[in-house]
Amino acid sequence: MGNWTEQQKNPLTDRSLEVCDLIELEGVPISLELDDNTSFLERMFSDSSDFVLRKFQLKNSVHAIAIFVDGLISTNDVNDALKALMVLEDGSDQIGVIEEALLPVSQISRVKDYKGLLQAVLSGDTGIIVEGNREALTLGIRGADTRSVNEPEGEAVVRGPREGFIENIRTNTSMVRRKLKTPRLKMKSLVVGRKSNTNVVVAFLDGVANSELVDEVTHRISRIEIDAVLESGYIESLIQDNEYSPFPQVMYTERPDTVSAALLEGRVAIFVDGSPMVLLVPTTFWMMLQASEDYYERFQMATVVRWLRYLFLLISLVTPALYVAVTTYHQHMLPTSLLLSIAAAREAIPFPAIVEALIMEIAFEALREAGIRLPKTVGQAVSILGALVVGQAAVQAGIVSAPMVIVVSITGIASFTVPHFNAAISIRLLRFPLMFAASLLGIYGILVGLLIIVGHMASLRSFGIPYLSPVAPMSVGDLKDVLIRAPWADLKDRPSFLGVEQARRIGEEFLKKYQRAEEQSQNKEAKERERHDE
Amino acid sequence: MMNNRRNRKGLTRFCLIVSIVSILLSGCWDRREVNDIAIVIAMSVDKEEDGKYRLGVQIPLVGSMGSLSGGGGGTSGNKSYYVDSAVGKTLHEARAILQTRMSRILYFAHYRVVVIGSEVARSGFSKPFDIISRYPENRLTSYVVMTKGKAIDLLNAHPQLERFSGESIRELVKAVTIPVSIKDMAQMNITPGLDTFLPVFDPVNTQPKGDSKEIEGMGIAFFRGDKLIKTYKRSEAVGIRWFQNYFNPFSLVVELGDKGFISAMVLKGHAVVKPLIKHGRIHFDIHLYASVFMPETMAPLDFNDQSAFRKVERRLSEEITKKVDFLLKESRKHRVDPIGLGLVFAKRYPKLWEDKYKKRWNEELPHITFQIHSNVQVTNIGQTTNSLMKEGL
Numbered sequence: 001m002g003n004w005t006e007q008q009k010n011p012l013t014d015r016s017l018e019v020c021d022l023i024e025l026e027g028v029p030i031s032l033e034l035d036d037n038t039s040f041l042e043r044m045f046s047d048s049s050d051f052v053l054r055k056f057q058l059k060n061s062v063h064a065i066a067i068f069v070d071g072l073i074s075t076n077d078v079n080d081a082l083k084a085l086m087v088l089e090d091g092s093d094q095i096g097v098i099e100e101a102l103l104p105v106s107q108i109s110r111v112k113d114y115k116g117l118l119q120a121v122l123s124g125d126t127g128i129i130v131e132g133n134r135e136a137l138t139l140g141i142r143g144a145d146t147r148s149v150n151e152p153e154g155e156a157v158v159r160g161p162r163e164g165f166i167e168n169i170r171t172n173t174s175m176v177r178r179k180l181k182t183p184r185l186k187m188k189s190l191v192v193g194r195k196s197n198t199n200v201v202v203a204f205l206d207g208v209a210n211s212e213l214v215d216e217v218t219h220r221i222s223r224i225e226i227d228a229v230l231e232s233g234y235i236e237s238l239i240q241d242n243e244y245s246p247f248p249q250v251m252y253t254e255r256p257d258t259v260s261a262a263l264l265e266g267r268v269a270i271f272v273d274g275s276p277m278v279l280l281v282p283t284t285f286w287m288m289l290q291a292s293e294d295y296y297e298r299f300q301m302a303t304v305v306r307w308l309r310y311l312f313l314l315i316s317l318v319t320p321a322l323y324v325a326v327t328t329y330h331q332h333m334l335p336t337s338l339l340l341s342i343a344a345a346r347e348a349i350p351f352p353a354i355v356e357a358l359i360m361e362i363a364f365e366a367l368r369e370a371g372i373r374l375p376k377t378v379g380q381a382v383s384i385l386g387a388l389v390v391g392q393a394a395v396q397a398g399i400v401s402a403p404m405v406i407v408v409s410i411t412g413i414a415s416f417t418v419p420h421f422n423a424a425i426s427i428r429l430l431r432f433p434l435m436f437a438a439s440l441l442g443i444y445g446i447l448v449g450l451l452i453i454v455g456h457m458a459s460l461r462s463f464g465i466p467y468l469s470p471v472a473p474m475s476v477g478d479l480k481d482v483l484i485r486a487p488w489a490d491l492k493d494r495p496s497f498l499g500v501e502q503a504r505r506i507g508e509e510f511l512k513k514y515q516r517a518e519e520q521s522q523n524k525e526a527k528e529r530e531r532h533d534e
Numbered sequence: 535m536m537n538n539r540r541n542r543k544g545l546t547r548f549c550l551i552v553s554i555v556s557i558l559l560s561g562c563w564d565r566r567e568v569n570d571i572a573i574v575i576a577m578s579v580d581k582e583e584d585g586k587y588r589l590g591v592q593i594p595l596v597g598s599m600g601s602l603s604g605g606g607g608g609t610s611g612n613k614s615y616y617v618d619s620a621v622g623k624t625l626h627e628a629r630a631i632l633q634t635r636m637s638r639i640l641y642f643a644h645y646r647v648v649v650i651g652s653e654v655a656r657s658g659f660s661k662p663f664d665i666i667s668r669y670p671e672n673r674l675t676s677y678v679v680m681t682k683g684k685a686i687d688l689l690n691a692h693p694q695l696e697r698f699s700g701e702s703i704r705e706l707v708k709a710v711t712i713p714v715s716i717k718d719m720a721q722m723n724i725t726p727g728l729d730t731f732l733p734v735f736d737p738v739n740t741q742p743k744g745d746s747k748e749i750e751g752m753g754i755a756f757f758r759g760d761k762l763i764k765t766y767k768r769s770e771a772v773g774i775r776w777f778q779n780y781f782n783p784f785s786l787v788v789e790l791g792d793k794g795f796i797s798a799m800v801l802k803g804h805a806v807v808k809p810l811i812k813h814g815r816i817h818f819d820i821h822l823y824a825s826v827f828m829p830e831t832m833a834p835l836d837f838n839d840q841s842a843f844r845k846v847e848r849r850l851s852e853e854i855t856k857k858v859d860f861l862l863k864e865s866r867k868h869r870v871d872p873i874g875l876g877l878v879f880a881k882r883y884p885k886l887w888e889d890k891y892k893k894r895w896n897e898e899l900p901h902i903t904f905q906i907h908s909n910v911q912v913t914n915i916g917q918t919t920n921s922l923m924k925e926g927l
Contacts (some may be wrong), residue, residue: 094541327567331571331573331643332644332671336575340575343573346567346569347596348597427871442564
């Protein structure tokens with residue numbers, strides 16, 4: 001690292017500098033001597049079968065090399081570029097002239113040091129070094145194989161766009177750009193990871209998102225020191241406020257429309273190359289309970305569906321705990337006939353309710369996990385086995401009671417109504433401590449547990465925004481997008497708790513200014529016409 | 535950062551200690567699984583000849599209720615409950631004795647009816663009912679009924695339709711009589727100017743062969759204070775329904791002249807009682823209102839004719855007046871006030887009540903006078919105006 005000066009040994013000829021990370025090459029200049037460059041690169045990329053170093057001559061017999069990684073480039077286009085240099089033009093050996101006049105490539109840039117050059121080449125560009133130049137060219141002719149844009153599997157909708165992000169960051173940013181065609185949409189580029197050198201893009205709407213927030217996000221990401229970023233989850237884990245909380249404080253999505261909507265609310269999106277999941281900050285708890293479809297469907301439906309989610313969130317959290325508490329402490333709370341039914345079902349069960357609940361809940365979690373990881377064909381077999389063995393055989397064998405199976409099924413279904421998987425998981429996790437509390441202290445224990453959970457949630461912050469806002473702290477105007485989903489005509493303001501710089505979604509101030517300007521110009525025209533008439 | 539880490543360490547240590555302690559405590563002293571309790575669904579209180587109380591409990595045998603195997607469902611061969619009882623100087627002692635022969639904890643939070651035997655009723659229900667209001671497991675919303683014989687016989691009856699006789703009594707109380715809960719009973723007992731009444735149920739054999747013991751609502755018992763005064767048959771005591779908050783529908787049969795009988799279903803009814811001081815005596819003006827459905831007439835009536843309605847209404851008014859008149863006369867005769875005339879009077883003349891009558895209302899009862907006006911409306915005569923079978927009538 002650092003600037004290489006004349007006093008220091010030239011790393012290109014210094015044999016001691018073997019392989020290293022890109023960051024150590026910062027400021028290492030490109031040599032005027034092509035042979036130095038060649039030998040350095042060959043040393044650097046020894047045993048790299050995918051690295052290609054192509055020596056060639058320009059038409060005027062000046063030596064040059066092209067370097068690229070096989071598989072990351074589009075071979076035909078690189079051939080065309082090389083043809084332009086080797087065959088068609090008879091031009092100069094000056095890199096500036098080559099860039100501006102000779103190479104018919106739309107994305108081209110000049111780099112001065114090896115860090116920039118190799119960063120570009122390893123990302124899929126083609127590098128060209130010409131004898132006698134201190135700068136190299138990188139040609140953005142990429143052609144790596146990527147997955148095509150598909151329907152997002154994790155966030156399917158009935159109504160709404162059917163495209164989801166893929167692993168290529170450029171495709172991803174383009175999908176958002178296609179939705180927000182405004183120069184206000186900014187995309188700051190960062191590189192994270194010593195070994196992976198992953199491209200990370202921080203996207204936000206300039207003039208809408210709070211600029212301090214944007215700075216904070218950029219700062220937190222650039223502070224990251226890590227080997228490699230293989231998924232946006234790495235970034236999430238390293239920038240969130242409280243790593244030890246069970247609640248996710250950074251939301252992820254694979255839907256471009258969700259990202260656009262969040263940007264329009266004044267949030268910041270973080271794209272990570274190689275991951276189809278885009279992070280959104282700041283995240284509030286209620287975002288986890290909203291699906292993009294809420295905003296596309298009629299608002300009455302969306303409102304009712306939201307209520308349903310809130311209800312089922314609570315159900316998935318407390319039902320097993322409540323069952324344990326009621327059957328071990330509070331039998332008087334049940335209607336008599338229901339108590340008799342439960343008593344009859346539990347008559348032959350050898351375990352106390354809490355053990356029974358744990359057996360079933362753990363079995364359910366195992367089934368769910370097995371179902372996700374296994375290949376689809378086997379997954380079906382697992383679910384049949386699970387339904388038969390756990391559901392029916394266990395009841396008939398008298399190991400668990402039928403009401404417990406019902407409770408666990410309701411809990412399982414309820415937890416799947418939460419649209420975002422990571423929130424559903426944290427809720428599912430929390431019901432275990434609640435079950436223990438219920439078995440020790442009954443309903444009192446459940447209430448204490450819930451209080452602790454709510455207290456913890458209220459203390460959480462995501463990039464300075466309280467996790468439960470706008471409910472706690474209360475901001476009444478924003479509740480119309482939480483308690484209900486107000487019709488679009490009533491959602492004129494962006495969420496105020498985000499500290500946005502432009503509060504109105506529909507810029508009325510701007511409209512007024514525009515109208516005033518138009519009126520003035522019309523007046524002027526009218527006056528001129530009058531004068532002309534005179 | 536350092537500080538933060540130290541805090542986290544402290545928190546971890548705290549959590550660890552709490553979880554270890556809670557494992558060691560493993561207390562849960564109130565823990566009581568559903569399979570460890572014997573759910574009492576009905577209870578009986580009798581008084582033995584030696585002055586001790588017999589507490590009877592009815593407990594469902596949840597194991598033989600057959601939801602596991604799926605089949606069966608209360609055939610008479612396989613009883614789904616059993617009844618046991620014990621004698622003690624107090625009810626709690628009896629309970630303790632019962633408990634010594636039960637492998638499960640007696641659980642009293644779910645009984646639906648308390649049956650008291652006639653001996654308890656005669657000697658006063660206050661003493662045995664103390665525990666019922668005191669013991670936290672008990673429910674004040676359970677119903678109380680009286681039986682003419684031994685209370686435990688009612689628990690031992692085996693009605694066919696329900697799985698337990700307790701359940702059967704509860705349903706019957708709600709359907710055919712005026713339901714009285716423990717709370718109602720306590721209120722009637724302690725309110726001056728209002729006396730307690732209880733529905734009476736007896737075990738009877740099915741007719742005519744007598745296969746099983748069913749339970750039948752027999753009438754109403756009047757109490758003065760906590761002691762039984764007299765029991766009345768179903769048809770004698772219907773008048774009291776007009777003076778309750780919720781009017782429980784019942785049917786009435788009257789003879790229309792000598793032309794034949796008609797049945798009337800009294801659907802709604804209420805009474806307005808106006809107390810007056812007339813010639814220095816307490817007088818009650820009682821207005822009765824009723825709306826009636828006619829499910830059956832055996833008398834030749836043509837309901838196309840308005841006068842037929844009026845005839846029926848007049849006849850029913852007479853009958854209802856007679857019922858309430860009987861009730862009030864009995865009330866005067868036995869110095870009991872299940873209607874709550876005293877309460878009505880107290881609301882109208884609070885000063886006079888407080889000074890003169892509150893203490894000796896039951897002594898004053900024989901001297902009251904009353905006038906009954908009744909107003910009956912036939913609101914529904916069913917689907918036909920004339921009987922399809924008119925020729926035969």
